[in-house]
Amino acid sequence: VEGTVLAASAAGGxxxxxxxxxxxxxxxxxxxxxxxxxxxxxxxxxxxxxxCNLPNPQGPYVIKAGHSVSIPFKNVFPVAVNFMYxxxxxxxxxxxxxxxxxxxxxxxxxxxxxxxxxxxxxxxGKLIAKCPPGNGNSLSSISWIFYLKxxx
Numbered sequence: 622v623e624g625t626v627l628a629a630s631a632a633g634g635x636x637x638x639x640x641x642x643x644x645x646x647x648x649x650x651x652x653x654x655x656x657x658x659x660x661x662x663x664x665x666x667x668x669x670x671x672x673c674n675l676p677n678p679q680g681p682y683v684i685k686a687g688h689s690v691s692i693p694f695k696n697v698f699p700v701a702v703n704f705m706y707x708x709x710x711x712x713x714x715x716x717x718x719x720x721x722x723x724x725x726x727x728x729x730x731x732x733x734x735x736x737x738x739x740x741x742x743x744x745x746g747k748l749i750a751k752c753p754p755g756n757g758n759s760l761s762s763i764s765w766i767f768y769l770k771x772x773x
Contacts, residue, residue: 644724645673646698648763680768681745684713684733691728692767694750696721705753710746711737713769717750733771744771 645651651671658664684690694717696702703720706729714737717729731748746769 641669643671644697645671648673648675675763676765678766678768681770682731682767683770683772684731685772686733686735689730689732691730692748693726694721694729694765695726696723698752699723702752705751707749707751708746709749710769712744712771713746713748715748729767731767731769733769735771735773744773745769746771 639655639657641655643651649672651673653669653671655667655669656664657667679692682690682692696704700723701720702723704717706715706717708715712735713731713733715729715731718727721727729748729750733744735744748767748769750765750767752763
């Protein structure tokens with residue numbers, strides 16, 4: 622993102638911290654240049670390299686029977702996206718927003734009811750959030766995986 626930020630000047634110079642956030646919306650390497658200049662200190666040019674990899678699985682999110690947990694999830698894209706969600710164990714249920722606005726954070730609420738599970742008493746599950754193909758971005762069909770663990 623190009624932009625200019627003005628900082629207050631001080632006689633004799635002062636140390637200044639510059640925070641840089643990297644929020645990619647495509648896989649791969651992104652290169653940028655940070656240029657810092659002042660009349661007395663001259664110009665400093667700093668190359669910045671950001672790397673966006675596939676999302677790491679998260680969890681396990683531990684849920685007590687009859688309770689819920691909120692899982693943070695962010696639409697990293699510059700456009701609204703209708704994510705697809707799936708669960709592999711019927712003992713877990715979820716509520717999520719259908720269409721996520723661009724660059725906004727949301728929560729996916731997951732509940733655990735062991736009575737709805739299989740007869741083997743499996744108390745683990747996996748929630749998958751997937752970006753459908755055709756959104757005009759390089760993360761189409763990439764999955765965000767959230768491991769779940771139910772406690773009876």
